[in-house]
Amino acid sequence: MPDAGTFARLRDHHAAGGTLAGVCAGADALGRAGLLDGRRCTTHHTVQDELARLYPRAHVVRDALYVVDERVVTSAGVASGIDVALHLLSVRHGPHAAGQVARTMVVHAHRDGAARQISMMFRHRSHVDETVHRVQDLIDTQFTERLPLNLLARTACCSERTVTRLFRDATGLTPLAYQTALRLERAEHLIAQGATTETAARDVGYEDARMLRRLRARTGVRATR
Template sequence: MPRVVFLLIPRVHLLDVAGPAQVFSTADDLGHPYTLTYLAEDEEVATVQGLTLQAQSAWPPLRPEDLIIVPGWRGPTRPASSQTLRRLREHHASGGTIAGVCAGADALGRAGLLDGRRCTTHHTVQDELARLYPRAQVVKDTLYIEDERIVTSAGVASGIDVALHLVTTRHGPYAAGQVARSMLIHIHRDGKAEQISPLFRRRSHADETVHRLQDLIETRFTERLPLSLLAEATRCSERTVTRLFRRATGLTPLAYQTALRLERAEHLLGTGATAEAAAREVGFEDARTLRRLRARSAAPPDR
């Protein structure tokens, strides 16, 4: 039976532990056996959220099929000891997989496991990770990355996505889908997905008129929403609507609506919908339009 070892660092984030643990526990309930082990250098580990976790301090014997997950924490905290870092290196060298959730990437970096590999972490500390480990290839604004059995992620809720990815790798997409359905997860996000959804990325402004426009677009994004309708809803001129919206979000109302459509279409495609069905459901005329817009959004920006 494969073992999933959670290496707990003091001031660990509770969701970084609980999310992946729930995925593998649910997989076990559904017939894909796993043993979950919580390991730490001290047997009591305080979480940032105030709950104290119990862990064992003795390392179990590990095989290549076993996983080590290093959840993120909030500093300052005592880093992992040289002995613990050696254990991480040894497990990877024997063929094992190690996943760092959020700041867990720092432990992997200290162990030398990020050198020459693509990796990521939470968007607020990506620059710091790149500074600390210049031999790593830090990829910004992506949910998770796997490179030679080293998995890193943005952390918090994305730890669930990483765990589902690992279940998919080991047992196939159907098994991961069963786990996601049991956990009431509406979408299993691909690792290449942006860390911040368009629904939130463009909301860090104080313009109430634009917030009302965004509410309207998000509620009816599959419909045709002419500029005249948006102007009428806010009692502004069409020109004012465009100016305010672009100033607050960096996008036109149409571009914002298109981004929401594409995000929903990606989810539908990821759950097995055809391009034609996904295009129709989100309001595009046909699959050709969806393919063209997806290609455009994936293209690197002009320099």
């Protein structure tokens, strides 16, 4: 645990115009230094409630990779520290420099801080139905392709009606809705990276952008590209 002198140095650094970044539980140190009061912040999804309880004057943003508020940056898990570092590099030295570092590290050049911490593939995997897991394995690896229900039924070794029922019971979604959600999530990532809606639509398996635009509009995503 940092001592009082460390907290004082954090406050002094920020007061002098410096930027502070707390990765994962590092948000707690910023909170103890009083630097989260009145600011938006985040942390790992498993301890967001705890952060909100400990620092009631902070505005905890749920399910975000990182949050920037007045030169105070907080982020989710340890891996999101890479996203924070690339963001800071881009701000200080431009996107080209950040892109060069990202390529060297073999990571995405930029992920928006508002991106969700948990991808669709993981969000619906907390169940224990091995039959549904087998179907999800197929969809996860081939979600850009046409996957008729009879193919999923053969994978699950049961009838089409049964696989639909099992899948809905385990995940809350139909197989088609799950595949569509994966396509949309991937398309949003591509668009955030600079792809047009047309290019993203083709990359996730749609013949043209009309379906993707409808899906984005239906989910409240601004469809301007």
